[in-house]
Structure formats: structure tokens, C-alpha cells
Amino acid sequence: MALYSEKVMDHFRNPRNVGVIEDADGVGEVGNAKCGDIMKIYLKIKDDKIDDVKFETFGCGSAIASSSMATELIKGQPVSEALKLTNQAVTEALDGLPAHKLHCSVLAEEAIKAAMKDYYDRHGIAYDESQFPAAHDCEHCGV
Amino acid sequence: MRTIYADNAATTRMSQTAIQAMLPYMDQIYGNPSSLHSVGQAAMEALTDARNRVAKALGAANAREITFTSGGSEADNQAIRSAALWGKRKGKTHIISTAFEHHAVLHTLKKLEKEGFTVSYLDVHENGLVTPEQVEAAITPETCLVTIMYANNEIGTIQPIREIGAVCRKAGVLFHTDAVQAVGHIPVNVQEDNIDLLSLSAHKFHGPKGVGVLYAKRGVILSNLIEGGAQERGKRAGTENLPGIMGMTAALEEAVAELPETMPKMAALRDRLIAGLAEIPHGAVNGDLEHRLPGNVSFCFEGIEGESLLLLLDDKGVCASSGSACTSGSLDPSHVLLAIGRPHEVAHGSLRLTLDRDTTEEDVDYIIRAVKDVVEQLRNMSPVWRDLMAGKRQFVIE
Ligand SMILES: Cc1ncc(COP(=O)(O)O)c(C=O)c1O
Numbered sequence: 001m002a003l004y005s006e007k008v009m010d011h012f013r014n015p016r017n018v019g020v021i022e023d024a025d026g027v028g029e030v031g032n033a034k035c036g037d038i039m040k041i042y043l044k045i046k047d048d049k050i051d052d053v054k055f056e057t058f059g060c061g062s063a064i065a066s067s068s069m070a071t072e073l074i075k076g077q078p079v080s081e082a083l084k085l086t087n088q089a090v091t092e093a094l095d096g097l098p099a100h101k102l103h104c105s106v107l108a109e110e111a112i113k114a115a116m117k118d119y120y121d122r123h124g125i126a127y128d129e130s131q132f133p134a135a136h137d138c139e140h141c142g143v
Numbered sequence: 144m145r146t147i148y149a150d151n152a153a154t155t156r157m158s159q160t161a162i163q164a165m166l167p168y169m170d171q172i173y174g175n176p177s178s179l180h181s182v183g184q185a186a187m188e189a190l191t192d193a194r195n196r197v198a199k200a201l202g203a204a205n206a207r208e209i210t211f212t213s214g215g216s217e218a219d220n221q222a223i224r225s226a227a228l229w230g231k232r233k234g235k236t237h238i239i240s241t242a243f244e245h246h247a248v249l250h251t252l253k254k255l256e257k258e259g260f261t262v263s264y265l266d267v268h269e270n271g272l273v274t275p276e277q278v279e280a281a282i283t284p285e286t287c288l289v290t291i292m293y294a295n296n297e298i299g300t301i302q303p304i305r306e307i308g309a310v311c312r313k314a315g316v317l318f319h320t321d322a323v324q325a326v327g328h329i330p331v332n333v334q335e336d337n338i339d340l341l342s343l344s345a346h347k348f349h350g351p352k353g354v355g356v357l358y359a360k361r362g363v364i365l366s367n368l369i370e371g372g373a374q375e376r377g378k379r380a381g382t383e384n385l386p387g388i389m390g391m392t393a394a395l396e397e398a399v400a401e402l403p404e405t406m407p408k409m410a411a412l413r414d415r416l417i418a419g420l421a422e423i424p425h426g427a428v429n430g431d432l433e434h435r436l437p438g439n440v441s442f443c444f445e446g447i448e449g450e451s452l453l454l455l456l457d458d459k460g461v462c463a464s465s466g467s468a469c470t471s472g473s474l475d476p477s478h479v480l481l482a483i484g485r486p487h488e489v490a491h492g493s494l495r496l497t498l499d500r501d502t503t504e505e506d507v508d509y510i511i512r513a514v515k516d517v518v519e520q521l522r523n524m525s526p527v528w529r530d531l532m533a534g535k536r537q538f539v540i541e
Contacts, residue, residue, distance in 0.1 A: 012454065018524045033488035033527050033536075036448050036468045036476070040526040056526040060450035060469035064524070101469075 004061060005095035011065035016072050019054040026122065028114025031107050037063045039111040041071070043119055050074050050082050055111070062094075062101040063108075069093050070108035083131060085112055144460045147506045151347075151438055152296050152324060152497035153464055157390070158349040164393030165351065168386040175382055177374065186385055193392040200395050201341070201358055202332030210357045210365065210375045211388050215323040215344030217368065218357035219247035221379070222319045222340040223290055225365045227255050229317070230287020237285040238262045239316075241273055243482040244292050247342075248321055252290075265291075271300035271430035271483050279310045288317045293325035293341075297466055297479040297495055298430030299439025301329065308337025317363065323347055323355075327398030328436055329406065339363050345387065349499075350394030354387035405500040409437035412498055412507050416440045419511030423518055425531070427540045429483060429493065438498040443485055445540050446528030447492045447521040449476075455517040461510055466493040488527070489539050 004012070021042035031038040037059030044052035053075050055067040070090050074082035087105040091097050097105060113132055120127045148156065168189065174182035176190045194206040203209060212218045223238075230236060240252055242264045252262045263281045265273045278289055289311050294301045304320055311318035319340035325331050326341075327348025333341055341358040345351055357379075359365050371380025398405075413435075417428055420442050429441040444452075449465030456463050464470065466477025468491060475481070476490035485493075496510060522528040530536040 009454075012451070013458065015524065020529075029526065033491075035474070035487075036491040038526050056524055056529060058446065058525040058527040059448050060467070061454045063448075064451055 003098060004065070005097075007069075007093070007095040008062060008065040008097065011068040011094065012061045015055075015057075015064055015068040017054050017068065017075065018056070020056065021052060021054050024054075024115075026115040026117075026119025028111050028116070028118055030110045030114055031059070033058065036060065037104065037107060039063065039067050039107050041067075041111040041115040043115045045079060045119055048079050050077050050079065059104065059107075060101070062097050062104040065094060066090050066097070066104040066108040067111065070105075070112055074112060079116070082112065083116060085109055145509070146460045146462065147502075147510060148462045149496040149498060149502070149506075149510060150462045150464050151499040152299075152495065154346045154352065155349045155499060157351060158394055158397060160397045161345075161350050161390040161394035165386040165390035168389050172385075176385065177372065177382070189389060190383055190385060193388050196392050196396060197356060200392075200399050201326070201343075201356075202334050203358060204334060205361060207376070208333075208358055208361055210359065210379055211383060212355045212357050212379060213353055213384070214346070214355040215245075215321065215342050216247040218342030218344070218355050219245065219321050219323075220251050221357055221365060221368050222342055222359070223248065223251045223255070223288065224368065225359070225363070226288035226290075226317045226319060226340065227260060228366045229364060231260075233287070235285050235287035236260045237283055237287065239265065239278060239281045239286060239289045239291075241265045241267050241291055241482075243267050243271070243295060243297075243479040244290070245296055245321055245323070248290055248292070249478075261285075267300075267482050269484050271295060271298045271479075272434060273302055273307070275303055275306040275310045278307050279314075282310070282314045282316055286314070286316050288319060290319040290321070293320045293322035293331065294329070294436050295430070295479060296324045297477055298441045298483065299324070299436035299497075300430040301325070301434045301436060303434075304338070305336045308339075311339070312337050324436060327395060328402075328438065330399075330402060333358055333360070345391035345394060348394055348398040350391040351387045354384050354391050356391075401500065406437045409498055409500060409502070412502055412504065413437055413440055415504065416496060416498070416507045416510060419507070420514055423515060425538055425540050426518070429480060429485070436497075438502075440496040440498070442494050443480070443489045443540065444492045444494065444518050445489060445538060446525045446531055447518060449491055449493050451521055452492070452494055452514075452517055455520065456513055459513040459517070461496075461513050464495045464497075466495065467491040486539055 024042040026043040029040040087109040090105040174186040176187040198206040326343040344355040365378045426444040449467030450469035480490035
């Protein structure tokens with residue numbers, strides 16, 4: 001289908017880093033089943049680096065591809081770099097998304113950030129709250 | 144790789160009969176039926192012939208009751224607008240419909256509400272059916288029109304049209320039915336079914352796209368959506384789409400003639416497909432199993448989303464459709480699935496497979512395997528499925 005770029009279809013058909021990390025250092029879940037997409041990110045952090053990352057996603061093709069790409073972009077990166085991940089970076093790496101699917105890349109960014117925040121919280125690491133703006137409200141169901 | 148087209152409720156492949164019936168009207172009998180010369184009159188003769196044949200196929204009393212349109216949407220719009228205008232002249236501004244009509248009907252009704260009409264949307268229950276008693280109870284002295292679809296395009300349920308028509312007749316209320324999914328798929332007879340206004344569309348029964356019919360019983364006055372020339376007795380301006388009309392007529396006659404053969408054959412394949420998909424845990428068929436179009440299979444599967452399901456099925460050569468928000472292009476999943484009480488999160492995981500008369504048992508078995516594989520693949524990466532299995536989230540479908 002020509003709805004999506006080849007990159008999106010590749011990451012959708014062969015998603016990278018699917019799964020669960022049982023002893024994760026940080027877990028983040030964003031989205032809402034009512035709206036049709038949920039992303040969950042698991043992080044393993046070692047020496048201040050993203051040692052491993054896995055995801056699970058309930059959602060459309062672009063939601064799955066965005067999660068896959070986001071995990072690829074941060075894997076092996078220093079935590080400070082991973083925190084800088086933006087939804088634009090995810091979208092660009094996928095060679096673009098249809099306008100009405102851009103929220104999928106936003107969710108991917110938010111899921112990563114939520115997992116990082118969870119990591120800091122669990123490990124009692126101080127952080128700057130402003131790095132983690134509240135996940136945007138779902139314009140549809142207001143959750 | 145094989146391609147199995149199982150999206151016949153969206154549109155169908157044209158039959159050879161229909162294609163052959165159209166061809167002469169492109170380069171041989173190409174005149175304008177309104178022209179007085181012989182080339183034009185040959186076209187007029189064909190048009191008259193088509194009108195007679197369509198009237199006969201629908202069980203209409205008179206060919207004058209047939210108006211050719213650009214398709215189902217136009218016929219729906221014109222039927223409802225005409226009845227509303229008639230009602231307004233008599234001071235009747237109440238309309239009865241259902242919550243799960245096609246948007247061609249629903250959006251027309253929404254506009255009429257803005258123009259001062261009130262509309263009662265009848266509950267279609269979990270099985271996707273309304274009852275004649277509901278209609279009877281909803282009729283008031285202000286009611287001018289009841290518009291209820293013959294068969295639903297997503298879940299395939301067939302309404303008790305004849306009985307609803309009888310209720311409307313008794314009450315002196317006009318009755319329109321959107322029969323776009325029914326005509327050519329099940330027997331439809333406008334007189335026996337007590338129908339005043341009926342819409343159909345050729346591309347749903349192996350005819351061409353962009354052509355349809357509005358049936359209006361004698362005495363029901365149509366008002367124009369399109370002003371201009373005097374075509375269609377002045378009720379629908381524009382030079383007639385003669386190739387389309389001829390193709391539609393041939394497709395309609397063919398589909399109706401083959402019903403005794405195609406209906407049981409397709410219903411058996413439908414039931415085989417339903418039985419196969421019912422083996423998938425935490426999935427359920429949508430809509431009544433008995434009062435159902437022979438080619439319609441509609442399911443919801445928990446823990447997955449419909450668009451990704453469609454994309455992976457397409458990779459396996461299966462063309463299907465879904466009522467998920469991502470495929471409907473809006474934020475909400477299909478209004479039809481919500482109307483039968485499916486919660487949002489379940490409606491997102493819907494799958495519609497619509498067969499045609501050429502679908503084979505091998506096709507059905509292939510589809511069953513493909514859907515099973517894809518549902519499992521998606522559930523394996525779904526956090527919702529994990530939570531459901533872990534008891535952290537409640538299953539809606541047991
Ligand atoms: C029930 C129903 N009504 C109306 C329509 C619209 O018909 P058309 O595509 O010919 O405008 C369709 C098809 O999309 C339909 O399924």
C-alpha cells in the first residue's frame with residue numbers, strides 16, 4: 001500500500017526490538033486502548049547508556065513502525081542523548097509519516113521519555129522535571 | 144502470490160456480462176438520448192429498455208418509477224431530501240432512522256436536523272437488528288419519513304424490511320430503504336416489501352461504478368438535487384450515463400437470475416469462514432448470524448488494532464477491511480460497531496471479509512489460516528494482550 005514509505009513498511013513488517021525486559025530499569029507506557037494505540041517501552045541501562053531496549057505496541061502500522069524506529073535510534077546511546085529524541089527525528093528516520101499519523105511518532109517519543117523518567121524515579125536519581133513535560137492529552141478522549 | 148479479494152462490500156469486480164453490455168454504448172450507440180435524430184433515438188431506445196428491465200428486476204409496477212443516478216449516495220440524498228420536503232409542506236418534520244446507517248444517509252439527516260427536522264435514531268441492539276415494533280412505537284403524527292437500510296454494509300445484518308414497510312404504510316408515512324448492499328445479493332421486491340423509496344448502486348453487484356438507481360413509487364414526488372435539463376422526467380438533470388446504465392442493467396439481471404445458486408453457495412462459505420475464525424480465542428462475530436447477507440463476515444478480536452491487521456493480511460494476499468479509527472480516517476472507530484455496543488477498544492480490532500460468487504473453499508481456508516497467523520503475530524507484540532492475559536485488564540469477549 002502506498003499509504004506508507006518503504007521504511008515504515010519495513011519497520012512494521014520486521015519490527016526491531018519487540019519484546020519485554022523482565023528486569024528492566026525503567027518502563028514507560030503511553031496511549032490509550034480507547035484511542036487505538038498503546039506503546040510500552042522497557043529499558044536496561046548500564047554505565048549511563050541504553051544497554052537494551054524493547055517495546056510492545058497495540059496500534060496501527062505507523063504506531064508499530066514508530067516504536068521500532070524509536071528503539072533503534074536510542075539503543076546503545078548515552079542516556080543524555082536518548083533523552084533528546086524527538087518525534088521529528090523518528091518521523092524523519094521513517095522517511096515521513098502521513099499527516100494524520102504524526103501522533104504515532106509523538107507517542108513513541110513520549111513512551112521513551114516515560115521509561116527514562118521511571119528509571120530516574122526508581123533509582124532515586126534527581127532530574128529536571130521540565131525534561132518530562134506531561135504527556136499530551138489525547139484530544140479525542142481527554143485521557 | 145495469490146490475491147484473494149474479500150472486500151466485496153466496498154466494491155466488486157465487474158462481470159464480463161456487464162462489461163460486454165457497456166461496450167456498444169461507447170462507440171456504436173453513442174448518441175444523446177435527448178437528440179431527435181436517429182443516432183440519439185437509438186440511445187433513447189436503449190435507455191427505455193434499460194429502465195423497463197431494471198423495473199422488472201426490482202418488482203416495480205412501472206418503469207416511470209425508476210430514476211437513474213450517479214450511485215447509491217446520490218439516490219440516498221435525493222430520496223431523503225424529497226421526503227423531507229414533502230413532509231415540511233405538510234408540517235411534518237420528524238424522521239425515523241437507525242444509528243448505523245451509511246454516511247450517505249446519516250450526513251443527510253444531520254443536515255436536515257440543522258434545518259429544523261428532528262430525527263429519532265432507533266437502537267439496533269447487539270445483534271444489529273431493529274424491529275417493526277420499534278418503528279411503530281417511534282411514529283408520531285409529525286413523522287414524514289422512515290429510512291432504514293435493507294442490509295448493513297459492515298456487519299451484514301438484514302432488517303425486517305417488509306414488516307417495517309407494512310407499519311409505515313398503515314401509518315401513512317413514507318418508507319425509504321438504502322438497499323445498496325442488498326440488491327443483487329438477496330431477493331428484493333419493492334412492491335412485496337412495501338417500499339416507497341429505494342436506493343441501489345451498480346458497483347456493489349459487479350456493475351460499473353458511478354451509476355445507481357432511485358426507485359420512487361408512483362405518487363411519491365421527487366425533488367431535484369441537480370437542476371438543468373429535462374432528463375429523468377425533469378427530476379435529475381444531466382446527459383444520461385448510458386454505458387453505465389446498460390452495464391448496471393445487465394449486472395442486475397445477471398445477479399438476480401443467479402441468486403438461487405449464489406446465495407446458498409456463498410452462505411455456506413460464509414459459515415465456514417465464521418466457524419474457522421471463531422476458533423480464535425477472544426474474538427467474536429459482529430451481528431446476527433441468521434439475518435445476514437450471504438457474503439458478510441465481520442469479527443472483532445481483542446488486543447489488536449485493525450489497520451495493522453489489514454496491512455499484514457494484504458502482505459499475505461488477502462484484501463479485507465476494518466472499522467478501526469485508523470482505517471476510517473477519523474478518531475473514532477466505526478459508528479456501526481459502536482451502535483451494536485462494541486466498546487471502542489474492541490471496535491478498533493475489527494475485521495470485515497466480504498465474499499463474492501467466485502470465492503472458493505480454498506480461498507476461505509487460506510483466509511482462515513492467514514487471519515489466525517496475523518492475529519497471533521500482533522497479539523504477541525501487544526501490551527494490551529499481555530495485560531488481558533495477565534488479568535490486569537478485563538476481557539470483553541470471553
Ligand atoms: C449501504 C451503502 N449505502 C450507500 C453507499 C454509497 O454508494 P455509492 O458508492 O454508489 O455512492 C454504499 C457504498 O459505499 C453503501 O454500502
